Amino acid sequence: MARETFVVIGGGPAGMTAASRVKRLKPDARVVVFERSRYVSYAACGIPYYLGGLVDSLDRLVHYPVSVFREKRGIEVYTETEVVSLEPGRAEARGKEGDFTVEWDTLLVATGARPVVPPIPGVDLDGVATLRILEDAERTRKLLEGARRVAVVGGGYIGLEVSENLRERGLEVLLFEMLPHVMPTLDGDMASYIEEELRRHGVELHTGEPVRGIRGSGRAEAVETDKGVYPVDAVILAVGVRPDTRLAEMLGLELGARGAVRVDSKLRTSMEGVYAAGDVAETFNRVTGKPDWIPLAPTANKMGYVAGTNMAGGDIEFPGVVGTAVTKVFGLEIGRTGLTEKQAREAGFEPLSVHISAKTRPGYYPGGGVLRLKLVADKASGRLLGLQAVGVEVLPRIDAAAALLYHGATVKDAFFTDMAYAPPFAPAWDPLVIAARVAMRKLK
Amino acid sequence: MARETFVVIGGGPAGMTAASRVKRLKPDARVVVFERSRYVSYAACGIPYYLGGLVDSLDRLVHYPVSVFREKRGIEVYTETEVVSLEPGRAEARGKEGDFTVEWDTLLVATGARPVVPPIPGVDLDGVATLRILEDAERTRKLLEGARRVAVVGGGYIGLEVSENLRERGLEVLLFEMLPHVMPTLDGDMASYIEEELRRHGVELHTGEPVRGIRGSGRAEAVETDKGVYPVDAVILAVGVRPDTRLAEMLGLELGARGAVRVDSKLRTSMEGVYAAGDVAETFNRVTGKPDWIPLAPTANKMGYVAGTNMAGGDIEFPGVVGTAVTKVFGLEIGRTGLTEKQAREAGFEPLSVHISAKTRPGYYPGGGVLRLKLVADKASGRLLGLQAVGVEVLPRIDAAAALLYHGATVKDAFFTDMAYAPPFAPAWDPLVIAARVAMRKLK
Numbered sequence: 001m002a003r004e005t006f007v008v009i010g011g012g013p014a015g016m017t018a019a020s021r022v023k024r025l026k027p028d029a030r031v032v033v034f035e036r037s038r039y040v041s042y043a044a045c046g047i048p049y050y051l052g053g054l055v056d057s058l059d060r061l062v063h064y065p066v067s068v069f070r071e072k073r074g075i076e077v078y079t080e081t082e083v084v085s086l087e088p089g090r091a092e093a094r095g096k097e098g099d100f101t102v103e104w105d106t107l108l109v110a111t112g113a114r115p116v117v118p119p120i121p122g123v124d125l126d127g128v129a130t131l132r133i134l135e136d137a138e139r140t141r142k143l144l145e146g147a148r149r150v151a152v153v154g155g156g157y158i159g160l161e162v163s164e165n166l167r168e169r170g171l172e173v174l175l176f177e178m179l180p181h182v183m184p185t186l187d188g189d190m191a192s193y194i195e196e197e198l199r200r201h202g203v204e205l206h207t208g209e210p211v212r213g214i215r216g217s218g219r220a221e222a223v224e225t226d227k228g229v230y231p232v233d234a235v236i237l238a239v240g241v242r243p244d245t246r247l248a249e250m251l252g253l254e255l256g257a258r259g260a261v262r263v264d265s266k267l268r269t270s271m272e273g274v275y276a277a278g279d280v281a282e283t284f285n286r287v288t289g290k291p292d293w294i295p296l297a298p299t300a301n302k303m304g305y306v307a308g309t310n311m312a313g314g315d316i317e318f319p320g321v322v323g324t325a326v327t328k329v330f331g332l333e334i335g336r337t338g339l340t341e342k343q344a345r346e347a348g349f350e351p352l353s354v355h356i357s358a359k360t361r362p363g364y365y366p367g368g369g370v371l372r373l374k375l376v377a378d379k380a381s382g383r384l385l386g387l388q389a390v391g392v393e394v395l396p397r398i399d400a401a402a403a404l405l406y407h408g409a410t411v412k413d414a415f416f417t418d419m420a421y422a423p424p425f426a427p428a429w430d431p432l433v434i435a436a437r438v439a440m441r442k443l444k
Numbered sequence: 445m446a447r448e449t450f451v452v453i454g455g456g457p458a459g460m461t462a463a464s465r466v467k468r469l470k471p472d473a474r475v476v477v478f479e480r481s482r483y484v485s486y487a488a489c490g491i492p493y494y495l496g497g498l499v500d501s502l503d504r505l506v507h508y509p510v511s512v513f514r515e516k517r518g519i520e521v522y523t524e525t526e527v528v529s530l531e532p533g534r535a536e537a538r539g540k541e542g543d544f545t546v547e548w549d550t551l552l553v554a555t556g557a558r559p560v561v562p563p564i565p566g567v568d569l570d571g572v573a574t575l576r577i578l579e580d581a582e583r584t585r586k587l588l589e590g591a592r593r594v595a596v597v598g599g600g601y602i603g604l605e606v607s608e609n610l611r612e613r614g615l616e617v618l619l620f621e622m623l624p625h626v627m628p629t630l631d632g633d634m635a636s637y638i639e640e641e642l643r644r645h646g647v648e649l650h651t652g653e654p655v656r657g658i659r660g661s662g663r664a665e666a667v668e669t670d671k672g673v674y675p676v677d678a679v680i681l682a683v684g685v686r687p688d689t690r691l692a693e694m695l696g697l698e699l700g701a702r703g704a705v706r707v708d709s710k711l712r713t714s715m716e717g718v719y720a721a722g723d724v725a726e727t728f729n730r731v732t733g734k735p736d737w738i739p740l741a742p743t744a745n746k747m748g749y750v751a752g753t754n755m756a757g758g759d760i761e762f763p764g765v766v767g768t769a770v771t772k773v774f775g776l777e778i779g780r781t782g783l784t785e786k787q788a789r790e791a792g793f794e795p796l797s798v799h800i801s802a803k804t805r806p807g808y809y810p811g812g813g814v815l816r817l818k819l820v821a822d823k824a825s826g827r828l829l830g831l832q833a834v835g836v837e838v839l840p841r842i843d844a845a846a847a848l849l850y851h852g853a854t855v856k857d858a859f860f861t862d863m864a865y866a867p868p869f870a871p872a873w874d875p876l877v878i879a880a881r882v883a884m885r886k887l888k
Binding site for chain 2: 321322
């Protein structure tokens, strides 16, 4: 009898977590990972900081070198190897170490997401970059070496982090966002604080201004919008990602929420023996109660854990996410969890929104700063639907709200949450508790 | 018909929150507050930082001056006024503004806690201080002016914060704790990291060494234990507090958990029309499911809110606390929520404990540091029972765990909590999630 064989396509957080999990639970099984890029287990989220120079070498973005997986964990990892054919029970791959045909018993599709390249003229010029894998980072850092003035297209997490990092390097940055506000995962009223911070740090901000094309002869020389033509030395596209379902579709897997691979709570796809996890797969939104697609590394890690456990014969469900994300733009911390007011309305709730601004220390204690919170609740039930935070020390409030949202907590539960207090850390009335108190009053 | 009259005894967080709440809900009612000290709405937790000089003036520890309550909120506040007689429907008080007799319809006992003075010789010598009200702080700061070498008796929150602050002023500090470890609200294994930090910063630590007496002729000159006699210039007693139930007992109220005034979930005492809130009252521990006494400012604030609402005819329950507390000792942050392993065992659980040590940033991102967590779970049910944290950035993990404990979450819920991630803030596997993952494995 042939050794039981598991194939994992994609060596990102979901793939490597799942592969490690399978090998741990079934040490005698054959576990094969195919990864297109040169690296596995890498931190794509660190790319903006590599561009800015805060992270000096690409190797530092790799959590574990391939050798750890190969030698310590006994996983067959093939990097720079692309799966070229996929059918039930069989995968063919080609790469630097040769061609492989593997007969698999169980498959994990963990092919992640790929950058959206907007269908505008000039995107394939030299000097235009997208950022997803570490090789992109390397190319882009080289690209920036001679640059003085750079256009960043897209005002989401990556676009903002890249803008910050390029400013820190002393470059001129023009940030283009087609929507009226940056950071569309926040409501516009909260996003406007981020826009102030960007301008204060010299980012030339163009919101509500879609890029129509990139001009240049051979090399990008200018960005064109309805309002003007802006000469630049390089263009970084950060307009979003979509699930990389090409191989999943080759296999005939059903797609679900927002074009991601449909999975059940055990992360099984529509095909027997095939699982999907990470950015390629849909997830479940505990606040809306519906499938959703929220591609983020912690979710990918946990989906990998769940998929790997189930692939190896275990039994664990992925309970879903609430949509937590944070970032930092210059001196401003930004966090969100659950639904924004806009998302709540789209999901069919009648939302109540509360804004507060509070100090993160008692008045007499030095340090801390101002934290602005927007709490969104369901008018009908009093249920907490989401929290947005900008300012300082967002993490404790966002993490506590994430835990509350996980459990379907009400605003009253949020008020009574036993948040930590001591003068060096937080005021006796924590900002989250204050926001909940205001919401309680308004819900009456 | 006489105006409906509410009397609040005690102008601390619970009393002033309740008085404000009553006046807000019943603007026409008469609301009288009696406070023994010169200040209301003050932050006793700031006293250690006043002693250390970080807070320069006592006035800064007062959240709102009396005039705000009197003029803006229409509350009759009498400071430096002591209630000398209390019977159903009637209170007599004496103070700087005269003698008062008030016929009350509804009463709140919010007399707080008072420092335990150990029954040892010499505690009434000059140069021996306890810290509870702001006047204590003033006296103690004067006392320290000529001092070079100070004994702090008691290694709980106040004792540690005072030790840190006196060291920061350049004083020699001898810290005496009768138990084997400082900070008895943590397990000994976690407390030992605090002891290292104290020693590293030059605190002369005497654990397991009860103070038998204070020597001196008229003025404290030395502290005596079984192991020696230690010459000092001043002694600060911080051996704990107990509920100040003297007036409650005069009225004949029943006492409950750990000698605090017994209350139901609406904070009603055993007597019709009489409520209790804050440090004088018992609370409900959501983790053990039993009455408990955990005197802390955020709890007092919320109990005041609940008591005030119900006194004014509203209907709200206090759902209890999980026992969250944080502090900082030199460079070490310390947090805890729920039960320690020892407390879990005492409460009848069979606890599983997990220790982890994790970085609070991805390896490639600068900043952050090491956070040590001890997670305690119930072996039988997998329920999360508590979290202890020492190191850096304890707040997000303690606050998230507090929210989880509030909802009776399991270790698996903790693992799947959608904690925030971004390189400037936290690693993709948050330390809390790592601790939960290890606990999940051990629970199998």
